Amino acid sequence: MEEPAGVCDDERVNRSRGQARPSLKDVAARAGVSPRTVSNVVNDFPYVAADTRERVRTVLDEMGYRPNAAARSLRQGRSGLIGLVVPELDSPYFGELAALTVRAAETRGWVVLADQTDGDAERERRMLDGMRLQLVDGLIFSPWALSPAELRGRVDAVPLVLLGEREPGGLMDRVAVDNVSASREAVEHLVGSGRRRIALIGAQPNLPNNTAAERLTGYRAALRAAGMTPTPHLEMPVEALHRADGATAMRALLDHDPPDAVFCVNDQLALGALRVAYERGLRVPDDLAICGFDDIEDGRYSTPALTTVAPAKEQIAERALDCLAKRLGPASVSDPYRDIVAEHRLVVRETT
Amino acid sequence: MEEPAGVCDDERVNRSRGQARPSLKDVAARAGVSPRTVSNVVNDFPYVAADTRERVRTVLDEMGYRPNAAARSLRQGRSGLIGLVVPELDSPYFGELAALTVRAAETRGWVVLADQTDGDAERERRMLDGMRLQLVDGLIFSPWALSPAELRGRVDAVPLVLLGEREPGGLMDRVAVDNVSASREAVEHLVGSGRRRIALIGAQPNLPNNTAAERLTGYRAALRAAGMTPTPHLEMPVEALHRADGATAMRALLDHDPPDAVFCVNDQLALGALRVAYERGLRVPDDLAICGFDDIEDGRYSTPALTTVAPAKEQIAERALDCLAKRLGPASVSDPYRDIVAEHRLVVRETT
DNA sequence: CGGTCGATTTGCAACGTAGCATGCCACGTT
DNA sequence: AACGTGGCATGCTACGTTGCAAATCGACCG
Numbered sequence: 001m002e003e004p005a006g007v008c009d010d011e012r013v014n015r016s017r018g019q020a021r022p023s024l025k026d027v028a029a030r031a032g033v034s035p036r037t038v039s040n041v042v043n044d045f046p047y048v049a050a051d052t053r054e055r056v057r058t059v060l061d062e063m064g065y066r067p068n069a070a071a072r073s074l075r076q077g078r079s080g081l082i083g084l085v086v087p088e089l090d091s092p093y094f095g096e097l098a099a100l101t102v103r104a105a106e107t108r109g110w111v112v113l114a115d116q117t118d119g120d121a122e123r124e125r126r127m128l129d130g131m132r133l134q135l136v137d138g139l140i141f142s143p144w145a146l147s148p149a150e151l152r153g154r155v156d157a158v159p160l161v162l163l164g165e166r167e168p169g170g171l172m173d174r175v176a177v178d179n180v181s182a183s184r185e186a187v188e189h190l191v192g193s194g195r196r197r198i199a200l201i202g203a204q205p206n207l208p209n210n211t212a213a214e215r216l217t218g219y220r221a222a223l224r225a226a227g228m229t230p231t232p233h234l235e236m237p238v239e240a241l242h243r244a245d246g247a248t249a250m251r252a253l254l255d256h257d258p259p260d261a262v263f264c265v266n267d268q269l270a271l272g273a274l275r276v277a278y279e280r281g282l283r284v285p286d287d288l289a290i291c292g293f294d295d296i297e298d299g300r301y302s303t304p305a306l307t308t309v310a311p312a313k314e315q316i317a318e319r320a321l322d323c324l325a326k327r328l329g330p331a332s333v334s335d336p337y338r339d340i341v342a343e344h345r346l347v348v349r350e351t352t
Numbered sequence: 353m354e355e356p357a358g359v360c361d362d363e364r365v366n367r368s369r370g371q372a373r374p375s376l377k378d379v380a381a382r383a384g385v386s387p388r389t390v391s392n393v394v395n396d397f398p399y400v401a402a403d404t405r406e407r408v409r410t411v412l413d414e415m416g417y418r419p420n421a422a423a424r425s426l427r428q429g430r431s432g433l434i435g436l437v438v439p440e441l442d443s444p445y446f447g448e449l450a451a452l453t454v455r456a457a458e459t460r461g462w463v464v465l466a467d468q469t470d471g472d473a474e475r476e477r478r479m480l481d482g483m484r485l486q487l488v489d490g491l492i493f494s495p496w497a498l499s500p501a502e503l504r505g506r507v508d509a510v511p512l513v514l515l516g517e518r519e520p521g522g523l524m525d526r527v528a529v530d531n532v533s534a535s536r537e538a539v540e541h542l543v544g545s546g547r548r549r550i551a552l553i554g555a556q557p558n559l560p561n562n563t564a565a566e567r568l569t570g571y572r573a574a575l576r577a578a579g580m581t582p583t584p585h586l587e588m589p590v591e592a593l594h595r596a597d598g599a600t601a602m603r604a605l606l607d608h609d610p611p612d613a614v615f616c617v618n619d620q621l622a623l624g625a626l627r628v629a630y631e632r633g634l635r636v637p638d639d640l641a642i643c644g645f646d647d648i649e650d651g652r653y654s655t656p657a658l659t660t661v662a663p664a665k666e667q668i669a670e671r672a673l674d675c676l677a678k679r680l681g682p683a684s685v686s687d688p689y690r691d692i693v694a695e696h697r698l699v700v701r702e703t704t
Numbered sequence: 705c706g707g708t709c710g711a712t713t714t715g716c717a718a719c720g721t722a723g724c725a726t727g728c729c730a731c732g733t734t
Numbered sequence: 735a736a737c738g739t740g741g742c743a744t745g746c747t748a749c750g751t752t753g754c755a756a757a758t759c760g761a762c763c764g
Contacts, residue, residue, distance in 0.1 A: 023721085024722095067721080070422050090649075400713085
């Protein structure tokens, strides 16, 4: 480790590894001012003479100074990073959500650190308790396998916003659509178009995941409201919420007890089901109606195009960031936790 | 949470709200050892007596100590973060790539900071030069709008791996499939199945993006090899590489000069084209064959399922991380830059 | 019993930055 | 001429951590 030598004026542009990046001190030495003054220039502090500012700016440019994020973070106690933890980044819904979150965070000067848990409880725990919590100013977390009790038990001081999942103690901020109402509307739409044997794909009896459970609740409510009786064997459980699982469930349904409509708890399942309908030679929507949830882009271009429930994803991202911004503000501690309901709407396309 | 009594009174500024996270010093005071010893325990330094280690461990647990990432990063000059910069996180290909990268990085003890540029040149520049470069140990960058010349001009502070794009000077590591060969194989497959009027969707004449250009080259090569002459008006330009663009291009083709096959430079375009074929009542693959590129999951479940070129995405992620790991290692400086070719294979499904 | 060695523990310093308080200067006022 | 005053510049310090080297201790050897 050697000194950057202050006066070194050889510009090594194409060198594989230039010397260490200049610090405030290096710039200060070159500009003939104190490090503190350079800091004042960098941070646009008011009392800096115009010519000094000019000169320092020039040197800053020359030397290609960039603030050291670690030092800043250490000094100010803020990193400007927020964590986004979702089950999987490669599922369309979470991909879109991640994109929207990154975009929205950018306008607030935040950088997003994205992580996925693959729906694994252990990994979810690690995200909530692990070291990287010391790295982010706040966390947006979409739980999957972790029970609400465990969520409540977390000790950390970092502001946390839950997506989708409600934490029963009311001890955390949360943003989600009204899954029960939304599902109910969707299924009522199926009922309204004359369907009588309406199945559901996507029950997850062994997971504490509220989202699927709430959508199941809405489905049942719609059936009952129409004078039908929810039938257990029309409620298809799935391992995961991918296309393959939707396909498997659809095959099982068709083999045993063909319905005239399926409500799927997400679009991926619906697209899997749609594919199976095609394989079996069923006409959609004539022989079988299909409705999904999430309004992922794939569904808009499937053949036929998928009817679905569209949650206001931008709103979800924005509101989640709002929550964090509020918690990171001055009055953070005392504010009551919020349960924000994002909008949704039923988008009727060609599968119903 | 109880008030830690007694010895802790000498912490004055540290505890703002009684909830401040404990530092090594706090733990040390409570355990009756020096901060350095606590550090030794945390880092599994060998020379620590068994009972001391035990005692310190207990206190660490009690106080819920977590290392401060900023301080560590400042001290060691390494943050354990790597940046992943892609055009868009919500496009299936990059979503899958991001997921694989995050997963692979995890096994190496790295955390991924995901960013998207929306294909905007200015934003790409910002990513390459901006502050967050001071935050990450390395960068995996998938350029879109930035010209190779600009790439070369960057003052390199951290190791950089390019995805897809080749930087002509050979001054950077790069991982990509052999786009020319892969495209050629795909188009040869179309030729081999008797197609004679083979269009391409996805030319990007105004972008320096090599990927699309290379795939165009492969397409032309295959045609020539089959004794056909590439026709400009069968090479459809697109604004972006989304489904909508594929649909638009397909409509234009069908309106003016219907082909009997289309090779699309990515799957999203192909799915958009497929959708239009359906709208126009064309039978796929009888009337029109369609082939894509990327092997995104949607294509496996579309109706009919999409023939495509499958790049070895896991390999791309792993190799890119390999490059970074190597550059971050001791012999970093002198190593020659590598141009890694990832594998690919043609996956024939139902659209051809 | 002095000396040496290895095991264990510790103090000091520094990474780069920004908060705080103070010092310096020119200018205008009393 | 002494005294504010406001604009401007700068030391000093701490944020939490770890590399380095030195200090402490008991045990063992000659």
